[in-house]
Structure formats: C-alpha cells, structure tokens
Amino acid sequence: MEQKTTPPVIKAVNLSKEFITKKKESGIKGAVKNLFFAKNTVKKAVDGISFEVQRGEIVGFIGPNGAGKSTTIKMMCGILNPSGGEVWINGLSPKKDRQVIVKDLGVVFGQRSQLYWDLRLGESFELLRRIYEVDKAKYDATMEDLDRILNINDIINTPVRQLSLGQRMRGDLAAAMLHSPALLFLDEPTIGLDVEVKYSICKFIKEINKKYQTTVILTTHDLDDVQALCDRIIIINDGKIVSDSSLEDIIDKTSPERQLIVDLYTDDIQLEHPRAEVVKIEGQRVTLKFRKTEISASELISYISKQYAIRDLSLVETDIDDVIRQIYKQQREPVV
Amino acid sequence: MNPYLYMTKMKLLLSMNYRFDFFTKLAVQVILLFVTSFFWKAAYRGIDTVQMVNEQQMIIYSVMSIVLASVFTASVESNIRSKVRQGNVAVDYIKPVNVFWMYFAEDIGNMVTNIIQRVAPVLICASFFIVVPKPVSLAHFLLFLTSSCFSFLILWLISALVGLFYFKVIEMGPIGIIKDYLIRLLAGTFVPIWFFPSSVQTVLQFLPFIYTYQLPLSIFIGRTSLNDALWGMLIQILWVLIFFALFVRLKNHVERNILVQGG
Numbered sequence: 001m002e003q004k005t006t007p008p009v010i011k012a013v014n015l016s017k018e019f020i021t022k023k024k025e026s027g028i029k030g031a032v033k034n035l036f037f038a039k040n041t042v043k044k045a046v047d048g049i050s051f052e053v054q055r056g057e058i059v060g061f062i063g064p065n066g067a068g069k070s071t072t073i074k075m076m077c078g079i080l081n082p083s084g085g086e087v088w089i090n091g092l093s094p095k096k097d098r099q100v101i102v103k104d105l106g107v108v109f110g111q112r113s114q115l116y117w118d119l120r121l122g123e124s125f126e127l128l129r130r131i132y133e134v135d136k137a138k139y140d141a142t143m144e145d146l147d148r149i150l151n152i153n154d155i156i157n158t159p160v161r162q163l164s165l166g167q168r169m170r171g172d173l174a175a176a177m178l179h180s181p182a183l184l185f186l187d188e189p190t191i192g193l194d195v196e197v198k199y200s201i202c203k204f205i206k207e208i209n210k211k212y213q214t215t216v217i218l219t220t221h222d223l224d225d226v227q228a229l230c231d232r233i234i235i236i237n238d239g240k241i242v243s244d245s246s247l248e249d250i251i252d253k254t255s256p257e258r259q260l261i262v263d264l265y266t267d268d269i270q271l272e273h274p275r276a277e278v279v280k281i282e283g284q285r286v287t288l289k290f291r292k293t294e295i296s297a298s299e300l301i302s303y304i305s306k307q308y309a310i311r312d313l314s315l316v317e318t319d320i321d322d323v324i325r326q327i328y329k330q331q332r333e334p335v336v
Numbered sequence: 337m338n339p340y341l342y343m344t345k346m347k348l349l350l351s352m353n354y355r356f357d358f359f360t361k362l363a364v365q366v367i368l369l370f371v372t373s374f375f376w377k378a379a380y381r382g383i384d385t386v387q388m389v390n391e392q393q394m395i396i397y398s399v400m401s402i403v404l405a406s407v408f409t410a411s412v413e414s415n416i417r418s419k420v421r422q423g424n425v426a427v428d429y430i431k432p433v434n435v436f437w438m439y440f441a442e443d444i445g446n447m448v449t450n451i452i453q454r455v456a457p458v459l460i461c462a463s464f465f466i467v468v469p470k471p472v473s474l475a476h477f478l479l480f481l482t483s484s485c486f487s488f489l490i491l492w493l494i495s496a497l498v499g500l501f502y503f504k505v506i507e508m509g510p511i512g513i514i515k516d517y518l519i520r521l522l523a524g525t526f527v528p529i530w531f532f533p534s535s536v537q538t539v540l541q542f543l544p545f546i547y548t549y550q551l552p553l554s555i556f557i558g559r560t561s562l563n564d565a566l567w568g569m570l571i572q573i574l575w576v577l578i579f580f581a582l583f584v585r586l587k588n589h590v591e592r593n594i595l596v597q598g599g
Contacts, residue, residue: 079429081592103432114427118350127346130339131431 007091009183009215010053010076016084016239017046017071045071047239048085053217055182058209060230061219064328068239069219073185076217077107089183103132106176110188113172115160121171122156125178132179139178146174149204166197173204184208186218190225202228223320235327243327247320252292254323259316260288260300264308271307276300284311339433340441347445351453358453365406365458372398372526373466387530393557394528396469399462400556401525403469404549406454408488409446410495412439413502413512420502436496436587443492472558479565483552486572490548493579494519500583503590524550544575 021041024034046068053059061069074080076087078094078101087094089101115124129139147153150170155163163171169189176184186205190198202225208214220226226233227247235243235250243250259279267284276290290300297315304310373395380391389397416439419425428435462469471477498515501508520526522545529537529546540546551568554560560568 074426077426077430079426098429099432099434102430105430107430109426112422112424112427114430116346116350118353119346123346123349127339127342128431130342131433133339 006055008052009055009057010051010087010089010217012052012072012076012085012087013050014048014085015046015050015072015075015082015087016044016048017068017075017080018083019043019045044239046075046082049236049239049241050085051234051241051244053215055215056209056213057232058205058216058218058230060226060233061217061236062221062223062226062233062324063236065221067236069236070187072236073107073187073217073219077102077105077185103179104181104183106179106181106184108169108172108176108184108186108189110169110186110191113160113168114175115168115171117161118159120157120159121152121163124160124171124175125156128175128178134179138180142178142180143174146177149207150174150200166193169193169197169201173201177208180212180214182212182214184214184216186216186220188220189218190220190222198222198225205229223324227320235324237328242330250327251318251320251323254326255318256291256293257289258292258297258318260290260297261314261316262286262288262301262304262310263312265311266308269308271304273300273303340437343438343441344445344448347442348449351446351449361406362454362457365402365454366461368402369399369458369462369466372402373462387528389528389530389557389559392467393559395467397528397553397557399458399466399469400553401549403455403458404484404487404552405520405525406458407447407450407484408491409450410443410488410492411446412436412443412492413495413499415439415442416496416499417502417512421507425503439496440492447488469556471556475562476555476558476565479562479569480552480556483555483565483569483572486569486576487548487552489576490544490572490579491519493576493583494544497579497583497586500586500590519545519548522546523548524553528554544579547572547575 019042021043024030024038045066049068049072061072063069071080075082076089076094078098081095089105092101094101114128115121116127125143129136134142143152150173152170152174155167155171158167160168160171173189184205190201193201205216205218206229209216216229218225218229231246233243233245233247233250234241245253260276262285264284264286269281269284269286271278271281271286271288273288273290273295275295276288279287279289281287286304288300290297301310301313376391376394376398380386380394384390386394416425419428425435428438431438459469471480494515498508498512522529522540522543524546529540529550532540547568551560551565551572555565555568
C-alpha cells in the first residue's frame with residue numbers, strides 16, 4: 001500500500017528538446033554564404049519521451065552517441081529547459097525550482113569535473129560542504145563512508161590537477177555524494193577508466209543504493225556496468241525511447257536463444273531433442289540452440305548425458321552487445 | 337562560513353598559487369609606474385597648473401590609477417567565456433547556488449588577493465622613487481574608497497553583461513579586450529578626461545566610464561570637491577542600478593534559453 005502512494009522521484013511526460021543549429025555550407029563560397037545567410041535547422045535531440053522512476057531504482061540510460069541521453073539528464077537537472085513536455089523531480093519542476101532540486105541531487109559528468117583544478121581535493125570538498133550546508137559531524141561520517149569504498153583519504157591532499165583520471169573520477173563521485181543526495185545522475189561515469197576503478201565505482205553505486213535507497217540514473221556505453229548495476233534499462237535512440245524494461249526481458253525478447261556446447265568422447269554423434277536444435281556437429285563437439293523458456297540447461301544436459309559421456313561443456317549466454325546493437329538497428333520500432 | 341565567503345577564500349588561495357604570474361604582473365606595473373611619471377614630468381615642464389591640477393597631483397593621479405587598475409579585476413567575462421566554450425557552465429548550474437553570486441564572490445576573492453599582493457609593492461615603490469601618494473584629507477580618502485567600491489560594481493556589471501553575451505554567440509573575437517581598453521581610455525586612466533576637447537567631455541559626462549576611474553581618482557587628489565564628490569557618487573549609484581537592471585533582464589533571458597555546449 002505504502003509503495004503505491006509514494007510519488008515517483010522522476011516523472012517525465014512527453015519531454016522534448018529541440019536545438020536550432022545553423023546549417024553551414026562547406027567550402028569558401030559556403031563560408032561566405034554562411035556569414036550572411038545562416039540557415040537554421042531544427043534538430044530534435046529529445047523527441048517526446050515519457051517515463052517514471054521510483055525511489056531506490058537504478059536505471060540505465062543507454063543509446064548510441066547523440067541519442068539524447070545527456071540532453072535528457074541536463075533537462076532533469078534544470079541546466080537545459082525543455083522545448084516541450086514537462087519533467088518533475090520529486091514533484092517539482094527544474095525549470096522553476098532549480099536551486100531547491102539540485103540541493104538533493106548529485107550529478108557527475110564523466111567528461112567534466114566540478115573540482116577546483118589547482119587546489120587540493122579536500123578544498124573542493126570543504127566548499128561543497130558549505131554550499132550544501134552539511135554539518136561537520138554528518139560530513140565526517142559521510143567522508144568515512146566514502147573513504148571506505150573509494151579510498152578518498154589517499155588522494156584528499158593532492159592537488160586535483162595531479163590526480164590520474166581514475167582518481168579524479170573517484171574524487172568527483174565523492175563530491176557528488178557529499179551531501180548524501182536522494183537522487184544521483186551519473187553521465188558516463190566510467191568513461192576511460194580501468195577495470196579496477198570501474199569495479200570500485202560499480203561497487204560504490206551498489207552500496208549507496210542499498211544503504212541509502214539512493215535513486216541512480218546512469219548513462220553509459222559500457223554494457224558491463226549496466227549488467228552489473230541496473231534493474232531497469234531505458235534505451236534511447238534518435239531522441240525516442242525504444243525500450244524500457246529489465247536487461248533480462250530485453251534479452252528474452254530480442255534473442256531468447258542460448259547455446260550449449262558439449263564435448264563428447266566419440267565422434268559418432270546422433271543427437272535429437274524436440275525442444276532443442278542441433279546447430280552443428282564438429283568432430284566430438286556438438287552445438288545446440290535452445291530457448292530458456294522451453295527447456296532448462298540442466299534438463300538438456302542430463303538428457304545428453306544419458307546417451308553419451310560428456311567430457312566438457314559450456315553454456316554461451318547471449319552477448320548483450322549484440323542484443324543492444326540489434327535494438328539500435330531497429331530504429332523507432334518499439335521492441336517492448 | 338557562508339558558501340560565497342568560502343568561494344572568496346578559495347579564490348584567494350588559488351591566486352596565491354601563481355608566483356610567476358605575480359612577479360610578471362608586478363614588473364609590468366612598476367614599469368608602467370615609471371613611464372607615466374616620466375611622461376607627466378615631461379608634460380608639465382615649465383607649466384605650473386593645468387585645469388586646476390599641478391604636477392604633483394597629476395603624478396599622484398597616475399600612481400593611484402595604476403593602483404586602482406591593479407585592484408579592479410572582473411574575471412566574470414573571461415570566466416563565462418571559457419566555461420561556455422568548454423561546456424562547464426553545466427557544472428556550476430548543478431549546485432544549489434546563485435551562479436552569478438558565485439562569480440561575484442570569486443572576483444571579490446581576486447580583488448582581495450590583488451590588494452594584498454599588488455597594492456603594497458606599487459605604493460612602496462612609488463613612495464620611494466616617485467612621490468608619496470597622499471590623499472588631500474581624510475574625508476577625501478574615505479570618499480575615494482566608497483566611490484571606488486561603486487566603480488568596481490559598475491565595472492563588474494559591464495563585464496558580466498558582456499559575459500552573458502557569450503551564451504548567445506560563443507565567440508566574439510577581441511571585443512572583450514577592445515572593451516577593456518576603451519573603458520580604460522574613456523575612464524581617464526591614462527589621460528584624464530579634462531585634457532580632452534570640451535565637446536568630448538560633455539558626451540562622456542553622460543556615459544558611465546568616467547565614473548569608474550576618473551571620479552575616485554580626482555576625489556583622491558582633491559580636484560573634485562567633497563560636495564561634487566557626493567553628487568558624482570549619486571550618479572555612480574544610478575549607473576549601478578541601470579546596469580543591474582539590464583544584467584538581471586539579460587541573465588533571466590539567458591537562463592531561460594541557456595545553451596550548454598557539447599556532451
């Protein structure tokens with residue numbers, strides 16, 4: 001009952017953003033022409049998207065470059081005003097109440113930093129503490145938490161310009177979380193980072209989500225992050241939502257088939273099953289294709305082991321990169 | 337501590353960091369100091385007073401002009417310019433602050449740095465080698481200080497207004513620099529306006545520029561009487577209000593149609 005009455009953290013209705021760009025013609029002749037008669041073209045970066053996000057969700061926004069993910073995030077923080085539709089954060093419009101909304105909002109733009117380049121990292125934190133009016137005791141407690149996951153104390157006295165990309169990113173994440181916001185926007189937080197840092201960032205996001213019920217919106221191109229973190233994935237392409245569901249659902253819908261590869265001791269193989277398809281037999285190796293909904297892997301394996309002795313086997317999961325690529329291709333045809 | 341005050345403090349820490357910048361700028365100022373004083377000494381050779389100002393006063397005027405110019409910094413414009421180009425305005429707008437108050441606080445920080453770092457060396461150098469820049473009276477000095485504050489507000493608002501245009505046009509070429517020199521010239525920093533033809537002087541009366549540098553400086557050397565000084569400051573306040581109204585309008589417009597580059 002209680003769950004239903006809590007309003008969504010984010011509610012977007014028919015949200016759109018048009019950018020007017022000057023159409024530039026090429027060449028010297030074109031350049032001269034551009035100077036005097038610039039032609040305006042309207043580009044719809046975000047084209048009427050609607051969605052709701054509930055408290056405590058981790059939602060992944062994915063889509064090809066230029067699909068409108070960052071634009072959507074910027075409209076949600078009030079940096080950009082929508083040219084159509086509305087968005088509400090906790091029932092407030094970022095257009096009117098930017099300062100109120102951002103008070104309870106943490107934002108990380110992977111490609112920009114909110115840290116002061118020339119000063120030690122701690123100095124930026126101190127400033128943020130005052131901007132967000134976090135009292136000292138609460139600040140110390142949060143810092144301790146952040147240090148545990150992100151090892152902030154190792155770098156807190158280093159000038160930001162001397163930090164490596166991974167360290168800076170850790171600093172930026174900590175900076176966004178200092179005031180323990182209820183909502184966190186991460187715009188490509190793992191861009192250009194090594195596996196180790198990526199892992200600790202994912203761990204961090206999971207922990208704060210679990211501990212504080214922080215709602216997280218994540219845009220990324222790294223599907224491993226998405227797989228590790230998101231309960232729900234919104235795929236945007238050409239400014240429109242093409243899919244909004246869990247990753248499993250997407251895989252089930254787009255490519256429900258999995259593969260089982262079995263190595264046997266014989267090359268005289270005659271195998272058939274009504275609910276699985278033998279794709280190929282190569283020497284002692286059999287490849288079978290089956291649907292998770294029709295037969296479980298263990299069922300299939302035990303069926304085979306009754307007939308042949310199995311030396312080795314492997315189960316091939318659908319490659320999510322392939323699945324997503326497939327969805328990007330089917331532009332504008334809703335999958336779900 | 338208030339967040340804006342803390343920004344001021346951070347800017348202070350930040351600008352204390354650059355030693356090379358500090359020494360080069362100081363060198364430039366000292367050279368300027370000598371050049372202008374030699375210039376006025378040469379110009380006044382054999383002449384007692386011009387336009388109610390004697391050689392001594394004129395040299396103090398130019399020394400104080402260099403002092404004021406080194407104190408007044410309005411980096412809003414260049415700040416916005418680089419932030420718009422790199423798309424970093426976004427980062428400022430995700431903070432629950434009034435963004436322009438933040439820029440203002442940072443400029444106050446710059447100004448305090450300048451007062452600490454620049455004013456003392458220039459004044460000491462001038463006192464030893466050129467002239468002791470002494471105000472005519474305590475009353476004149478206090479009015480000079482107050483008037484200088486209004487001057488700073490006018491200059492800052494002009495800079496902020498130009499800065500706001502960067503949201504629209506992204507690049508304006510050297511307009512920013514031309515603007516700075518034009519203001520300096522029309523404000524009487526190099527040559528006071530009273531040396532200009534009277535028709536030019538009349539026109540400049542109705543423009544804000546002489547109220548940025550010339551007014552406080554001529555109060556300092558006592559060319560402007562206390563009574564006129566008060567009138568002048570009234571006009572300064574008027575200009576502050578006009579620019580502030582313009583600034584608020586333009587700022588609201590820009591924030592409504594804000595343009596964030598890239599990403």
